[in-house]
Amino acid sequence: MSLPDRLAWPNRFASLGPEFFTELPAQGLPEPHWVAHSPVCAALLGWPAGWTAQPDALAVFAGNATWPGMRPLASAYSGHQFGVWAGQLGDGRALWLGEVDTPHGPQELQLKGGGLTPYSRRGDGRAVLRSSIREFLCSEAMAALGVPTTRALCITGSRLPVMRETVETAAIVTRVAPSFLRFGHFEHFAHHGRPDALRALAEWFIAHHAPDCADAPEPAVALLRKVALQTADLMAHWQAVGFCHGVMNTDNMSLLGLTLDYGPFGFMDGFDPMHVCNHSDDRGRYAYARQPSVAFWNLHALAQALLPLLDGEPEAAGERLLDAVEAYRERFAQQMLGRLRAKLGLEGEQAGDQALADDFLKLMAASRADFTQSWRRLSRALADPEPLRDLFIDRAALDAWLARWHARVTPGAEARMRAVNPAVVLRNHLAEGAIRAAQQGDFGEIERLRDVLARPFDEPLLPSDAALPPDWAATLEVSCSS
Known part of the structure; x- marks a missing residue:
């Protein structure tokens, strides 16, 4: 029996009804080809290593066909973008294929770049090869770092031209997650005065993704607290690996605490707490140091959306929701210090310990020391501090700090540190190298x-994969089109 015939598609989200989504087929890619795939993500689904050779696999993941049980649809949501209410948004270039049973529970599959939907607004519904490669690589890289994230199963490409800043070629990345629901899904129905739909969505989400909230005195408050805690954990993960999301709008915030919607992201090179990775963010709203407070702001927007679900006086109900959001503060501080x-x-x-960590970060910032390399070289500094000292301008200040650190660490620290301080992250110049090769028809660098x-956390075979960025990397810019 072929893989498509073995798959079961429970498609629980589709049970909510047509006010939550629009069913429509993808606008497929002409003359598609495989660009890359993730064996690790396929294994998560329980699919065999040779799944790409299954009947119609290329056609399905290029948007030209469906397997039995798939039910393509685009969901409706709204949200705040750069702190401003943006109204209705929705899946403008994403198409939900369905939810498939896996050894790890139901997982949703989604095509990103599958063409126009009713929510595309002024967009074309397409994704380009460049942005698809970035999302594919970063999704899988973040998972390997242990950061909660959506996953990427594969990329399909085509010669179909797509206009961005210049003419590029189209691609589709297939994303995988237990749910793609966002803060903006609740905001949508709250804003439009649809408490019935809002309640149905909350009950559905709790039943399928937060059953521990179902028996709480106020399930909506329990749900908000759960989302706040998961979001705090995610922010601590991001900050600890030097990850900048770049566009933390409420419609890009996952209700499951996953990293969602890879666009103008970037891993920090030289450490600058106010680094802005998104060239479109001219006010620096989503700077690295502001990410935790932005997440807190977004949780308040979610709390406002959930208010119609609570009984009693609005002021008192609002206070109960705000108390749930406040759980974020303590959890983030705890998780960040732990990391x-x-x-x-x-x-x-x-x-x-907090002062010791803060002082090291201050030294890094003063020297614009490379974020990833500073932590990785610190992992070897007990035996040989010189590689670490090479990153810092004020070596005397670093030496004084190292003396304090030496007095605090215990035997075995080096091995523990190498297990949490990565040697390799997806720096922009590494992604750019894979993109440039792919644009010339060479997809080998993506898979390498x-x-x-x-x-x-392993030292790579090619030292350049873990090296400081080359000078030309300073000229790279990413924007919302990335």
């Missing part, structure tokens, strides 16, 4: 880099 302790190789808890990023 910093791990990165420093510290065991146990001491009162001076995919395999390197799957083992981020």
Whole structure:
């Protein structure tokens, strides 16, 4: 029996009804070809290694066909973009193929770049090869780092021209997640005065993705608290690996605490707390240091959307929701300090640990020391501090800090630190190298880099994969079209 015939598609989201989505087929890619695929993501689905050779696989993931049980649809949501209410948004270039049963529970499959939908607004519904490669590589890289994220199964490409800043070629990346629901799904129905649909969505989400909230005195408050805690965990992960999302709009915030919608992201090179990775973000709203506070702001927007679900006086109900959001603060601080302790190789808890971590970050910022390399070289600094010292301008200040650190660390710190401080992250220049090769028809670098990023804590075979960025990388810019 072929893979398509073995798959079961429960498609639970489709049970909500047509006010939550529009069913429509994808606008497929002409003359498609495979660009890349992820064996690790396929294994998550329980699919065999040779799944790309299955009947119609290329046609399905290029949007030209469906397997039995798939039910393509685009969902409706709204949201705040750069802090401003943007009204109705929705899946403007994403198409939900369906939800498939896997050994790890139901997983949704989604085509990104599958053509126009009723929610495309002024867009063309397409994705380009450049942005698809970036999302594919980063999704799988983040998963290997242990950061909660949507996954990427494959990329299909075509010679179909797509206009961005210049003419590029079209591609589709297939994304995988337990759910693609966002804060903006709740905002949509709250804003349009649809408490019935809002309640149906909340009950559906709790039943399928947060059953522990179902028996709470106020399930909506319990749900908000759960989302706040998951979001705090995610922000601590991002900050600890130097990841900048670039466009933390409420419609890009996952209700499951997953990294969602890879666009103008970037991993920090030289450490600047106010680094802005999105060239379109001219006010720096989504700077690295502001990401935790932006997530907190977004949670308040979600709380406002959930308010119609609570009984009693609106003011008192609002206070209960705000109390749930406040759980974020303590959780983030706790998780962030825990991750910093791990990165420093510290065991146990001491009162001076926060100051020790903060002072190292201040030294890094003063020298614009490379984020990833500073932590990785610190992992070897007990035996040989010179490679670390080479990254810093004020070496005397670093030496004084190292003396404090030496007094705090315990035996075995080096091995512990190398297990949490990666050697390799998806720097922009690495992604750019894979993109430029792919644009010339060579997709080998994508899969080579995919395999390197799957083992981020190992020293790579090519030292250049873990090296400081070349000078030309400083000229790279990413924007919302990325």
